[in-house]
Amino acid sequence: xxxxxxVDLTAxxxxxxxxxxxxxxxxxxLEGVLRDAGFTCTRxxxxxxxxxxxxxxxxxxxxxxxxxxxxDVVPVGQAADWSVDPFGAEIRDGxxxxxxxxxxxxxxxxxxxxxxxxxxxxxxxxxxILAITGDEEGAGRDGTRALLDWMADNDEAMxxxxxxxxxxxxxxxxxxxxxxxxxxxxxxxxxxxxxHAAYPHRAKNPLPxxxxxxxxxxxxxxxxxxxxxxxxTLALTTIDTGNPANNVIPAAATATVNIRFNDAxxxxxxxxxxxxxxxxxxxxxxxxxxxxxxxxxxxxITPPGPLSDLVSAAVQAETGVVPVLSTSGGTSDARFIRNHxxxxxxxxxxxxxxxxxxxVEVAQITALAAIYRRIxxxxxxxxxxxxx
Numbered sequence: 001x002x003x004x005x006x007v008d009l010t011a012x013x014x015x016x017x018x019x020x021x022x023x024x025x026x027x028x029x030l031e032g033v034l035r036d037a038g039f040t041c042t043r044x045x046x047x048x049x050x051x052x053x054x055x056x057x058x059x060x061x062x063x064x065x066x067x068x069x070x071x072d073v074v075p076v077g078q079a080a081d082w083s084v085d086p087f088g089a090e091i092r093d094g095x096x097x098x099x100x101x102x103x104x105x106x107x108x109x110x111x112x113x114x115x116x117x118x119x120x121x122x123x124x125x126x127x128x129i130l131a132i133t134g135d136e137e138g139a140g141r142d143g144t145r146a147l148l149d150w151m152a153d154n155d156e157a158m159x160x161x162x163x164x165x166x167x168x169x170x171x172x173x174x175x176x177x178x179x180x181x182x183x184x185x186x187x188x189x190x191x192x193x194x195x196h197a198a199y200p201h202r203a204k205n206p207l208p209x210x211x212x213x214x215x216x217x218x219x220x221x222x223x224x225x226x227x228x229x230x231x232x233t234l235a236l237t238t239i240d241t242g243n244p245a246n247n248v249i250p251a252a253a254t255a256t257v258n259i260r261f262n263d264a265x266x267x268x269x270x271x272x273x274x275x276x277x278x279x280x281x282x283x284x285x286x287x288x289x290x291x292x293x294x295x296x297x298x299x300x301i302t303p304p305g306p307l308s309d310l311v312s313a314a315v316q317a318e319t320g321v322v323p324v325l326s327t328s329g330g331t332s333d334a335r336f337i338r339n340h341x342x343x344x345x346x347x348x349x350x351x352x353x354x355x356x357x358x359x360v361e362v363a364q365i366t367a368l369a370a371i372y373r374r375i376x377x378x379x380x381x382x383x384x385x386x387x388x
Contacts, residue, residue, distance in 0.1 A: 003117045004033060006369040007096065007362055009109035011089035014098035018071050020138040023050035026071035026105070027134060030054075030112060034130070037116040044150045047142035049135040056119045057127030059156060064127040065379050066158030066341070067115070067372075068144060068333055069108040069165075070136030073100035074354050081356045095359040103353035106365045107164030108132060114372035124380040129158050136333050140296075144333040148340055160307050161343040162375065163334045166350030172364050173321030173371075175328075177345035178308050179228060179301030181260045183331050184267050186274050187292040188213070190282075194251035203249040207241070209287040210253050213278055214239070217257060222265065228301050229262030229327050262327075267295040297335035301327060307342045314374040315346065318367060346371070 018024030027050050031041045034054045044051040057064070076086040076099050084090045086099045096106070115128050131151075135143025151157060167175045190210035195203025214236055222232040235258050243250040259270060271293050278289040302308065304325055315323050323346075337343040348368060352358045 003120065004109075004113040006106075006110045006113040007365050009033070009113060010096060010101065010106045010360075010365055011091070013071060013105040013109055014089035014096070014101055015087055016071070017087050018073055018100070018134065019075050020072040020135060021049055022072075023134050024071075027052045027132060030071070030108070030132060033112060034116070038119065039130075042150075044147050046146040049133070049138075049142040049146065051134060051143060051147050052130070052132045053147055053150065053156070054130040054132075055127055055156070056115065057124055059127070061127045062159060063125065063380070064129055064157060064159045065376060066129040066131060066161035067111045068131045068133075068161055068163045068337055068343075069104055069111065070133045070143070070333070071100070071105060071108060072134045072137050073103070073105075074137050077356060083357055091362060094362055096362055096365070097357060097359040099358055101358050101360040102166055102348055102350055103358070104164055104166060104347060106360050107166070107347040107368060110365055110369035111162075111164055111372045113369045114376060118373055118376040122377065122380070124376070126380055128376065129156070131158070133333065140333065140336075144336045148336060151340075158337075158341045160379070161337050161341050162311065162372075163332060163337065163343060163345040164347045165332045165334075165345045166348045166353055167326075167345050168347070168349045170349060170351070171321060172349055172367055173315045173319035173323055175326050176308060176311055176315070176323045177327065177329065177332070177334070178304060178325045179327040180297070180299065180329065180331055180335060181229060181232070181262055181327065182265070182267060182299035183296040184259050184261070184270060185294050185296070186257045186259070187294075188255045188257065188278070189252060189290045190254070190287055191252045191290070192249075192287040195249045197247045197249055200249060204286040205249045206253050206287045207250070209282050209285050209289065210239075210255060213281045213289060214255055214257075216277055216281065222259075223262065226262050226264050228325075229299065232259065232261040232265060234259045260330075261299055263299045263301060265299070267293075267298055297331045300335060300338040302338065302342045302344055308344050310378055311344055311346050311375060314371050314378055318371045318374055
């Protein structure tokens with residue numbers, strides 16, 4: 001019986017125009033491939049988002065290795081700027097080209113191929129679970145969250161999970177993500193009283209108060225970093241008044257601040273700090289500072305240990321590279337899984353993700369499938385009942 005070719009499967013997935021929230025045929029393709037290989041498959045669609053749960057092996061086994069990934073992709077931008085068809089999956093110069101080739105249809109294809117190969121050749125003492133979403137690049141409300149909610153309602157569980165996001169800066173094998181910084185955005189509105197610029201005493205200008213607050217924020221060092229995280233960062237991303245006139249003091253102005261924070265903070269502690277500072281700056285000025293805060297995720301870490309050791313050993317065995325354990329980068333769906341089971345991330349070199357002419361080295365796809373196959377083999381080779 002032939003096994004799926006991860007390169008061919010990647011190409012077939014890239015040809016599916018699955019720009020969030022469109023399924024584009026990608027999950028339908030995977031469901032067919034996995035079902036034909038003996039996996040139990042369930043579509044877990046919610047809120048107009050397509051998701052797929054697939055399991056090989058018994059339900060509820062205490063040794064259930066999970067993989068999480070996504071088939072949705074970001075828009076192509078201007079198609080005319082591409083040198084290839086963004087959904088053509090053309091192979092040239094040793095690369096497979098197309099939107100999602102790096103982020104992250106190759107990793108999905110590699111794990112599917114590895115899981116099918118392993119299940120056919122060495123039926124595991126346990127279960128292999130794939131939780132594939134179509135909403136990682138979007139709001140994230142009805143993607144991996146929906147899968148985890150469905151799993152909880154149906155007594156399905158992963159005991160350990162690998163997320164296939166691109167993790168390597170320059171060379172396959174050089175980095176594993178064992179955690180991520182938290183992310184939150186504060187939308188600040190300063191409100192005063194509009195007036196004529198020649199009579200500022202008759203107005204209450206919101207701009208000086210807003211600028212004072214922003215200066216306090218921008219010049220504040222949140223921390224020096226922690227054992228596994230770099231220092232937290234705060235970035236001013238926009239300041240707007242919407243005022244085209246040079247002789248009018250505006251009634252209101254807005255600004256946006258993004259914070260990426262490590263495990264020295266929580267979104268709650270940072271929200272309290274932001275609101276407290278805003279109240280201090282605006283006190284007695286006659287200008288109000290209102291904050292609306294959105295939290296994308298809390299910081300988290302899976303401490304170095306059995307799971308990261310397992311993945312590291314497989315990476316080193318297949319590539320000869322000793323990976324660094326990192327918490328760098330933005331957010332990923334690992335932020336949802338971390339409350340379900342231990343989770344780490346490992347995938348391709350991410351240099352071209354989200355770019356025009358996104359592409360992946362064909363050899364990397366094959367190598368990644370081999371790494372994933374080894375991870376499964378090493379995981380299930382442990383004596384039954386051994387702790388991960």
